[in-house]
Amino acid sequence: MIFNEYVRIFTNRVYNLTQKYAGYLFIRLKHALVETFFRYIIFSLYLFSIPILSQETNQKLPAKNLNSKLSNDGVQELKIKFQNDQTIIPLTPKKPYEPPKEFSLKKENGSRFLTFYPGVQANLTDLTIQSDTGGNAVMKDDQRMDQNLTFLYDLKSPEWQIGENWGLFILNRNVNFRQSKQKITDVVATNSSSSEDSNSSKDSSPIKQYTNKDLGTETYGSYHMLLPAIYFGKKGNDHFRLGAGFGYSKVNIQGTADFNDGNGYFNNFLVFSSGRNLDEKIDNMGRYSLLNNGNIDADPYRVYLLSHLSSGNNLEALGLYTLLKGDVNPKSIDPLLALFYSQLTGNQLNPLELYALLTLGIGRVNSSSNYAKSFYVFWEIPIGVINWRLGIGGPFYNQNGYKISLTTIEMSFYTPIEF
Template sequence: MIIFFSSFPVSSQEIQKENVSQSEPQTSPTLPKRREIISVFHDPKGARYFSFYPGVQFISTSVDIVGPKGKAIMAEESNSAERNTKFNYDLKTKDWQLGEYWGFFILNRNVSFLNTRQIITVTPTAENQNGKENIDLQTEVKGTYSMLLPVFYLGKGGNDNFRIGFGFGVGSVNLQGTADFNDGIGLFTNAVVFNSGATFANKIDNLGRYSLLTTGNIDGDPYKAYLLTNLSTGNNLELLGAYSLLTGGSSGSIEPISYLMFAAASNGRLNPLEIYALSTISKGRVNSRTNYAKSYYFFYELPLGPVTWRIGFGGPFYTQNQYTVDLTSFEMSLYTPIEI
């Protein structure tokens, strides 16, 4: 009897625990909720094939060109929201997640640029201690570039997680325009070279050969090289003026001072097209195209609700006809991934 009554409370407690456990609802683990973005397959791992990144970006691009006899650093006129804000339309493949916190994908970036200022060396002052100045030399370089980059990243898979990534690949570049390879004194040096000739034909030949050596034949144009080497022969000067007009190689290079200077120096012996030709070669032509530029890109991106914020820098660089061209872009983007 003592054993029976002493065991009764224990048995009743076990029955109560069993009833309570049976009355509790069975909960199943839930998948983390994805952010609201456009996705065709709604795959929690991210895009099944590729992602498109439409949005806006604030981007600033510099173009550094180093030639055999000089260099030109082309910069933008000013960094402002109105001038530097452009559409973003990058494209990337799906993620190949190689570990819990790292993987890779292939990224296609497309950038356009317009640079109308040059950074030249000046005497340091109290206001300008670095000795550099961004000025207008009536030069202009514009163009586009596209990069195809295998990118390795740190972060989890999918478009819902922050990323730190670095890519290195190839780029296609198309740039054209003019630059001063004499650190801002191209007009002065050309005037000195022109006036050093003993005869009028010598003056023209000296200027043509000096221009060929110092102010650019980056595209290796054999026709232009021939004309500059034999500028006073026959009607080569006139042909150079016509060739510059037809090829658009004089973009941004015409200065009223340059034209008036050569018009006065010719003393009526040159027609307007020939004077125009002399004024165009006062600056270097930097037309260049390549599909084999080395390219790099470093970035950090962070999801913020339905959009992604990204900051990054990089660009293509290559060597062509003894000229080294380096394009560097700093950008801050805001876009919405579209997964397919």
């Protein structure tokens, strides 16, 4: 009886202890199984990723010395040891150091649409006018820097490279000019030469000297060139080039010129003095001016007045017409010639008639053309962010029996702005 009671008590304690610690042991066993399972999964994934990383490394990078810390391509290698196996994991490649570029509006491959050339230019422009009757006028620049320095605003199309060293583009060049002097021929001496083989032959020839004088004449205007140009050089405004172009220009010229080699006033005075009476003197002046003193634009109203200068009030009308149009610079009117005309006519001329006669002493230049042939030869050198250019060229054309040519020598500094 007592033994049975002890057996029951021992059995209850064993049951209670088993029930108490069974849950704890089960939880620990479950955690151990889960931890072992995840370790197995991670280890399997890592072993599976090793051949993939090795294959990508072999495809992207050439063979390198594993002992170097930095390869030639700038890729830093990281060595990792895992269970006695060595694995190389490449890090992100480092970009090579590039020095900062200087400020420039030039594009490496040139412009896509057009290039604008803002800058300054120094131009020396000569204007030559020749008539069928032998009249000739050569107008020259003042050749002072402050008179010839102007703004540059040329335009250029994209460049089309032909081969390695040749290319094409279209250039729009714009030039303003003003000439205040005239080239005059002076005979300074006579050169005599005799031949020993001939006793009677003696040849003499004048020695001529050309000077630029201020005769009170002045021409001014502008021209705008549009020409295809071919060049020798690389593509882009940051390369040296030598080129030439031929095209057309729109030209506008106004002013006055002496078509008698500096003797315009003297020749007109002789013509006026050759008449027997006042009407004949006035008619002689009109015809001479119409033929020799520059009627380039063939103004029909002016042609009519000069052809019938003594009829009615034509002389007075010519003075008023010239004054209103402003064709003649007052600087070119000689006051001494005005005194001669007044004395020869017995003070019979009113101020407008006298002004008309004075304006006939020199030639009037009023010329324009929309299709003047043009040429241009240039040399360009890049100097940092700016370019230096030296060029020569200009338009030439015929108008109403006159041959007109403009030749400009240009030196400019500009900054290409490419679009």
